Amino acid sequence: xxxxxxxxxxxxxxxAVALAVAVMSATRRHSTATAPRMTRDTLALALYNRxxxxxxxxxxxxxxxxxxxxxxxxxRDSGFALAWSGLARSAQLALxxxxxxxxxxxxSLVAVALAAAQRAVTLDSTSSxxxxxxxxxxxxxxxxxxxxxxxxxxxxxxxxxxNGEAWFLLARARDELLDTTGARVAYERAVRLAPMNPEVxxxxxxxxxxxxxx
Numbered sequence: 679x680x681x682x683x684x685x686x687x688x689x690x691x692x693x694a695v696a697l698a699v700a701v702m703s704a705t706r707r708h709s710t711a712t713a714p715r716m717t718r719d720t721l722a723l724a725l726y727n728r729x730x731x732x733x734x735x736x737x738x739x740x741x742x743x744x745x746x747x748x749x750x751x752x753x754r755d756s757g758f759a760l761a762w763s764g765l766a767r768s769a770q771l772a773l774x775x776x777x778x779x780x781x782x783x784x785x786s787l788v789a790v791a792l793a794a795a796q797r798a799v800t801l802d803s804t805s806s807x808x809x810x811x812x813x814x815x816x817x818x819x820x821x822x823x824x825x826x827x828x829x830x831x832x833x834x835x836x837x838x839x840x841n842g843e844a845w846f847l848l849a850r851a852r853d854e855l856l857d858t859t860g861a862r863v864a865y866e867r868a869v870r871l872a873p874m875n876p877e878v879x880x881x882x883x884x885x886x887x888x889x890x891x892x
Contacts (some may be wrong), residue, residue: 715759715801715802716758716760717751717755717757717758717761719754719755721754722750722754722755722758722761725750725751726748726758726760726761728747729745729748729751729761729764729768730744730764732747732768733767733768737775738775738776741768741771741772741775741777742772742777742778742779742780744768744771745765745768745769747764748762748764748765749765751764757801759797759798759799759801759805760805760807760808762794762795762797762798762808763794763798763807763808763811763812764811765794766790766791766795766798766811766812766815767814767815769787769788769791769815770811770814770815770818772787773791788819791815791819792815792819795808795816798811798812799812799833803833805837805838806835806837806844807834809831809833809834809837810830810831810834810841810844810847812830813830813831813847814847817847817851824851824855827847828851831847831848831851835848841871842867842868842869842870842872842875842878843872843875843878845867845871846864846865846868846872846877846878848864848868849861849863849865849868849881849885852864853885861885861889865878865882865885865886866882868882869882
């Protein structure tokens with residue numbers, strides 16, 4: 679469907695891009711977000727940071743590497759919430775793009791994503807990142823409902839109302855619920871807060887393109 683389009687949505691329409699640029703010029707306000715809890719294990723932290731970089735690349739080879747790095751990070755520090763979130767995110771991305779994880783079936787990746795996301799919010803419920811990752815996981819495993827997704831996004835925004843990714847996920851959920859006006863407001867806030875995020879810009883351009891179709 680039209681909402682399942684990813685990175686290539688950046689080329690939607692020149693009008694959408696122009697509007698996105700206009701919204702990006704708004705001033706970003708100060709965030710009072712709670713800092714996520716980190717680890718004292720330097721190797722676990724290094725593995726986590728490498729995993730984050732591999733998730734950003736988002737390829738069939740980088741996502742399995744991220745999965746391995748996050749797995750090793752939580753083996754070293756089982757209380758490292760952000761590493762559990764990373765593990766959940768890499769499992770969810772592997773499902774999304776079809777990246778092969780050695781020794782893991784699709785069903786087992788779903789189980790890993792759910793369990794790791796839950797572990798992360800159990801360890802740290804005061805930061806936005808664990809809730810955002812769980813929202814993405816629930817978005818993938820419950821495609822016919824947005825109840826759990828919206829609940830997690832609300833928790834993320836309660837933790838950090840200036841988180842651009844949270845507003846982006848809220849916009850996408852509202853779009854899927856055919857709440858065009860609510861989606862537009864959330865997309866504009868997301869672009870204002872995360873003006874360099876290509877995923878945010880791409881989906882906003884796509885939203886603007888389709889919302890203005892006759």
